[in-house]
Amino acid sequence: MQQEKLVIQSAPHIHSSMTTQKIMFYVISALVPAAAAGVFYFGLRALMHLLISILLAVLTEAVVQKLMHQPITIRDGSAILTGLLIGMNLPVAAPLWIGGVGSVFAIALVKQAFGGLGHNFMNPALAARAMMLASWPSFMTNWTTPFDGLATATPLAILKAGIPNTTALPTYWDMFIGNIGGCIGETSALALLLGGVFLIYKEVIDYRIPLAYIGTVYIFGSIFGADGLNSGLFYLLAGGMMLGSIFMATDYVSSPATARGRWIYGIGCGLITMLIRLWGSYPEGVSFSILLMNIAAPLIERFTIPKKFGEVSKKNAK
Amino acid sequence: MQNKYLKTLTNGIFSENPVFRLVLGMCPSLAVTTAVDNAFWMGVMVIFVLTFSNMFISMLRNLIPDKIRIPSFIVIIATLVTVVDLVMAAYMPAMHTTLGIFIPLIVVNCIILARAESFAYKNGVLASTLDGFGMGVGYMLAVLILAAIRELLGNGSFFGINLLGAGFPAAKVMVQAPGAFITLGVILGIIKLMSDRKKAE
Amino acid sequence: MHLKTFKGGIHPPANKLTAQMPLVTLPAPKRVVIALQQHIGAPCQPLVKVGDLVVMGQKIGEHPAAISAPVHSSVSGKVVAIGPVNFSNGKTVNAITIENDFLDTKTEPIGFGKALADLTDLEIRSMIREAGIVGMGGAGFPTAAKLVVPAGKKIDMLVINGVECEPYLTCDHRVILEQPAVILKGIKALMKATGAGHAYIGVKITMEGAIETLHEVVKMEKGIDVVPLASKYPQGEERQLIYAITGREVPSGGLPLDVGIVVCNIGTSWAVGRLMETGMPLIERSVTVTGAVKTPSNFIARVGTMVSDLIDAAGGYSEEPGSVIMGGPMTGLPQFTTEIPFTKQNTGILVLTKNEVQPAPMTDCIHCGSCIEACSYRLMPLYLAKYAQAGNTAGLEKYNILDCRECGSCAYVCPAKLPLMHYMRVGKGYITAKRAAAKK
Numbered sequence: 001m002q003q004e005k006l007v008i009q010s011a012p013h014i015h016s017s018m019t020t021q022k023i024m025f026y027v028i029s030a031l032v033p034a035a036a037a038g039v040f041y042f043g044l045r046a047l048m049h050l051l052i053s054i055l056l057a058v059l060t061e062a063v064v065q066k067l068m069h070q071p072i073t074i075r076d077g078s079a080i081l082t083g084l085l086i087g088m089n090l091p092v093a094a095p096l097w098i099g100g101v102g103s104v105f106a107i108a109l110v111k112q113a114f115g116g117l118g119h120n121f122m123n124p125a126l127a128a129r130a131m132m133l134a135s136w137p138s139f140m141t142n143w144t145t146p147f148d149g150l151a152t153a154t155p156l157a158i159l160k161a162g163i164p165n166t167t168a169l170p171t172y173w174d175m176f177i178g179n180i181g182g183c184i185g186e187t188s189a190l191a192l193l194l195g196g197v198f199l200i201y202k203e204v205i206d207y208r209i210p211l212a213y214i215g216t217v218y219i220f221g222s223i224f225g226a227d228g229l230n231s232g233l234f235y236l237l238a239g240g241m242m243l244g245s246i247f248m249a250t251d252y253v254s255s256p257a258t259a260r261g262r263w264i265y266g267i268g269c270g271l272i273t274m275l276i277r278l279w280g281s282y283p284e285g286v287s288f289s290i291l292l293m294n295i296a297a298p299l300i301e302r303f304t305i306p307k308k309f310g311e312v313s314k315k316n317a318k
Numbered sequence: 319m320q321n322k323y324l325k326t327l328t329n330g331i332f333s334e335n336p337v338f339r340l341v342l343g344m345c346p347s348l349a350v351t352t353a354v355d356n357a358f359w360m361g362v363m364v365i366f367v368l369t370f371s372n373m374f375i376s377m378l379r380n381l382i383p384d385k386i387r388i389p390s391f392i393v394i395i396a397t398l399v400t401v402v403d404l405v406m407a408a409y410m411p412a413m414h415t416t417l418g419i420f421i422p423l424i425v426v427n428c429i430i431l432a433r434a435e436s437f438a439y440k441n442g443v444l445a446s447t448l449d450g451f452g453m454g455v456g457y458m459l460a461v462l463i464l465a466a467i468r469e470l471l472g473n474g475s476f477f478g479i480n481l482l483g484a485g486f487p488a489a490k491v492m493v494q495a496p497g498a499f500i501t502l503g504v505i506l507g508i509i510k511l512m513s514d515r516k517k518a519e
Numbered sequence: 520m521h522l523k524t525f526k527g528g529i530h531p532p533a534n535k536l537t538a539q540m541p542l543v544t545l546p547a548p549k550r551v552v553i554a555l556q557q558h559i560g561a562p563c564q565p566l567v568k569v570g571d572l573v574v575m576g577q578k579i580g581e582h583p584a585a586i587s588a589p590v591h592s593s594v595s596g597k598v599v600a601i602g603p604v605n606f607s608n609g610k611t612v613n614a615i616t617i618e619n620d621f622l623d624t625k626t627e628p629i630g631f632g633k634a635l636a637d638l639t640d641l642e643i644r645s646m647i648r649e650a651g652i653v654g655m656g657g658a659g660f661p662t663a664a665k666l667v668v669p670a671g672k673k674i675d676m677l678v679i680n681g682v683e684c685e686p687y688l689t690c691d692h693r694v695i696l697e698q699p700a701v702i703l704k705g706i707k708a709l710m711k712a713t714g715a716g717h718a719y720i721g722v723k724i725t726m727e728g729a730i731e732t733l734h735e736v737v738k739m740e741k742g743i744d745v746v747p748l749a750s751k752y753p754q755g756e757e758r759q760l761i762y763a764i765t766g767r768e769v770p771s772g773g774l775p776l777d778v779g780i781v782v783c784n785i786g787t788s789w790a791v792g793r794l795m796e797t798g799m800p801l802i803e804r805s806v807t808v809t810g811a812v813k814t815p816s817n818f819i820a821r822v823g824t825m826v827s828d829l830i831d832a833a834g835g836y837s838e839e840p841g842s843v844i845m846g847g848p849m850t851g852l853p854q855f856t857t858e859i860p861f862t863k864q865n866t867g868i869l870v871l872t873k874n875e876v877q878p879a880p881m882t883d884c885i886h887c888g889s890c891i892e893a894c895s896y897r898l899m900p901l902y903l904a905k906y907a908q909a910g911n912t913a914g915l916e917k918y919n920i921l922d923c924r925e926c927g928s929c930a931y932v933c934p935a936k937l938p939l940m941h942y943m944r945v946g947k948g949y950i951t952a953k954r955a956a957a958k959k
C-alpha cells in the first residue's frame with residue numbers, strides 16, 4: 001500500500017460551518033432592510049452617508065494594519081459592519097464628511113489601537129456616535145422629516161422639550177414603520193425587527209440581550225411614563241432603541257459571554273437608557289447606556305461564571 | 319562636568335519629559351490645555367515654581383529631617399505658588415480667573431513633588447536647579463503641544479487667533495475632557511512608536 | 520415527548536453512512552500484530568517467545584497489576600516477531616506478530632463450567648479479567664477493574680452506554696440490531712458482577728430500530744430498562760450520560776462509583792455476553808470503516824488486523840485521502856500511516872478527504888461565547904485557551920481545566936476556528952508538568 005501524505009491535526013476533525021466572516025455578513029444582511037428603509041425615507045444622500053462611512057472604515061483598517069506591519073483583515077467584514085452602523089447613526093442632513101471622521105475614529109482608535117478584532121472594549125460604532133455627538137451636536141441632532149426633508153425633532157426630543165401640542169407626536173404606526181424624523185437607520189422598527197428575528201433564528205445573536213433590554217425599557221416606561229402601557233410602547237419605538245438593543249448592545253466583544261451575564265447586561269442597558277430618557281438632560285439615552293454597560297461587561301462576566309458540572313459544594317464535601 | 323549639567327537640563331525636555339514620558343501632572347495638563355494661551359501661562363508658572371522649589375529644597379536638604387520631608391516640601395512649594403498666584407491676580411486678572419483652581423493645585427502637582435523627592439532632596443543645588451528648569455520647560459513644551467492640537471481642532475484657532483475660518487466645523491469634543499484624553503493617548507502612542515523604532519535600529 | 524438529556528452540547532451532522540450496512544465478519548488475515556498495550560494501565564509482558572506455536576484465544580501477554588488486561592492471540596499459528604511497531608498514538612508499542620496457519624484451533628474456554636445464574640460476582644469478574652475485556656467504546660479501561668466495588672461504596676445502578684454519539688460510527692448500532700440477546704446476557708453478567716439492582720440502557724432516539732430491538736429483549740427482564748435519549752453530542756460521554764438518565768452529577772475529581780453507578784459501553788456488554796456464551800476471550804470486535812472509502816462498511820474483525828487491510832476490505836480509498844482517523848471525527852486520533860494494528864479499543868476508521876480537513880482561516884477570538892454554551896461541563900474554554908497560550912497555571916486551575924473531558928464541542932462550534940482542544944491539552948500539559956516538578 002503506498003504511503004500517502006496524511007494530514008495530522010488536533011481533534012476534532014469536523015467543525016461547524018459558522019465562521020467569523022459569516023457572522024459579520026449575516027449581521028450586515030440583517031441590517032439591509034433597515035438601511036434600505038433609511039434610503040427610502042431619506043433619499044440618496046442617506047445612501048451616500050452609508051457608503052462613505054463604510055469606505056472610510058475599510059480604508060482606515062487597511063492603512064492602520066499596513067502601517068503596523070500586521071496582516072490586513074478587511075475581508076472578515078467587521079470594518080464594513082462598523083462603517084455601516086456608523087452611517088446608520090447619522091441624521092441625513094449631517095455633512096457628508098462626518099461619517100468618515102467617525103469611521104476613522106472608530107476603527108483606528110477604538111478598535112485597532114486596542115488590538116483589533118476581538119479586543120475593542122467598547123462598541124466602536126457607538127463610541128464614534130458619542131464622539132460625533134460631543135463634537136458636532138448641532139449636526140448630529142439636525143433631523144429632518146422623511147421625503148420632504150424639513151427640519152423636525154424626533155419623538156423623544158419632542159417629549160423631552162415638552163413642546164406644546166401643536167407639534168403632535170407621530171402615530172405609533174408611523175413610528176413602527178419608520179415614517180418619522182431621526183437617524184438614517186434607526187427609524188424603522190419594523191425593518192430592524194425583521195433583521196433581529198433573522199439573526200436570532202440563525203443563532204448569530206443571543207436573544208437574551210435584546211429581550212432583557214426591550215423588556216426592561218417597556219416595563220420601566222410603562223410604570224414611569226406618562227401614559228402607562230402606551231408609554232412603554234412609545235419608548236420602544238422611539239429613538240435608537242431597536243437599533244441599539246438588536247445590533248449595538250449585542251456586539252460580542254464588548255458584552256458579557258455568559259448567559260446570566262447577558263441578562264444582567266441587557267437589564268442594565270434598559271435601566272440606564274430609561275434613566276437618561278426620563279430624568280436626564282439628553283432626550284436619548286441608548287448610546288450612553290450601552291457604552292457604560294460595555295465598560296461594566298468584563299466585570300459582569302467574571303461575576304456570572306457558571307458553576308462547573310460536578311462542582312463539590314463546600315458544605316456537602318465530606 | 320559641563321556635559322553632566324547639560325544632560326540634567328535637557329533630560330526634562332525630551333527623554334524624561336514629565337507629561338509625555340513620566341506621565342505625571344496629568345490633571346492640570348488635561349484641564350488647562352483647551353487653549354494655547356492658558357497652557358503658556360501655566361507653563362510659565364510651573365517653570366518658576368519648579369525651578370525655585372528644586373533650588374530651595376536642595377539648599378535645605380541636609381536640614382530637613384527625613385520623616386517630615388513631605389510636609390516640608392509642601393510648605394516651600396506652597397509659598398512659591400502663593401507668590402505666582404498673587405502676582406497673576408494683580409497683573410493678569412483675566413487669566414487668573416480662567417486658570418482658576420488649577421493655580422493653587424500646582425502645590426500638589428505630582429511633577430513638582432516627584433522632582434523634589436527624587437532629585438532635589440538628593441542632589442546639589444546647581445544640578446537641582448537645572449533639573450527643575452528643564453522639567454518645567456519640558457512641561458511647558460508638552461502642554462503647548464497638547465493645547466495647540468486641542469485649540470486648533472476644537473476651536474479652529476491658535477492663541478486666540480482664528481486660523482481655519484468661520485466655516486471650519488470645530489470638533490467640540492476636543493476642548494472637552496474626552497478630547498483631552500484622546501489627544502494625550504494618541505501623542506503617547508506616537509512617541510512610544512517612535513522610540514521603539516529608534517531602539518530597533 | 521421531552522427526551523432526557525444534558526445541558527450544553529452540539530449537533531454535528533450524524534453522517535451515519537453505514538447505519539444500514541450489516542456486520543460482515545472479515546476472514547482472518549495472514550498475520551496479526553497483537554499490541555501488548557490495548558488498555559489503560561500497566562502494559563502486558565509477553566508470555567511467549569519467537570517461534571512458539573499458539574492457538575486462537577491463547578493468552579500471550581499479561582501484567583499482574585489490578586489495572587491491566589491480558590492480551591490474546593486472535594488466530595492460531597506461530598509467533599514470528601516480538602518488538603516495537605507503529606501505533607495509533609503516533610508512538611510505538613511493543614507487539615507480538617503471529618503468522619496465521621488458518622486452522623483456527625481454539626483454546627480451552629474460559630469459565631467455571633457453571634451457568635450464569637450459578638456464578639458468583641468474584642467468578643464473573645475473574646472471567647472478565649481472564650478474557651482481557653476492556654472498555655470497547657474507545658477508552659479501553661480494564662472492565663474487571665471497573666467492576667470492583669470498593670468497601671464502603673454501593674452500586675445501585677448499571678448504566679449501559681448504547682449512545683454512540685460520535686458522527687459516522689455505527690459499530691454499536693449494528694451489534695444492537697443483530698445480536699441483542701448476546702448483549703442482554705452480558706448486561707445480566709455485569710449486573711451480577713457489581714451487585715447493581717437495576718440496569719439502564721441509554722440509546723439515542725435517532726439510532727434507527729435500536730430502541731425497539733432492545734426493548735423486545737428486555738421487556739420480560741426485571742430491572743433492565745431502555746432509556747431513549749435526545750440526539751446530541753456528547754450524549755455518550757460518561758458523566759453526561761449518567762446525568763441525563765439519572766440526574767446525578769458525578770463530583771468533579773470523583774468517579775461514577777461516588778454516585779453509586781458503573782457505566783459500561785454496550786460493546787463491552789456484548790463482549791461479556793460472548794464470553795458467557797462461548798468462553799472465548801476478546802479477540803475480535805465490531806468496527807466501522809467509513810468516510811471516503813469505496814464501500815463504507817461495518818465489520819467484525821480480528822484484533823491485530825492491519826488498518827490498511829481494513830481499508831482495503833472496505834474497497835480502498837474512494838479519492839485521495841486527507842486524514843485517516845482512528846475513532847470518530849470529534850475525538851479520534853489522526854494517523855501518519857495505515858500500517859498499524861487494529862486493537863480491542865478501536866471503534867472506527869474514518870477517512871476524510873483533503874477538502875474536509877482543510878483548516879478554515881483562523882481569526883482572533885471574537886468573544887462570542889459559543890464555546891461556553893457548548894461545554895457540557897460549564898467551563899470557560901475561551902479563558903482556558905488564553906491561559907494555556909500564556910502558560911498561566913494559576914488561571915488554568917482557577918477555571919478548572921482538569922474537568923475538561925476533551926470532547927471537542929468547543930472547538931467544533933468556534934467561529935474563529937481556534938484550535939481550542941489543542942490549547943486544552945497544552946494547558947493540561949502545563950499543569951501536569953507543574954505538579955511533577957512540585958513532587959520532586
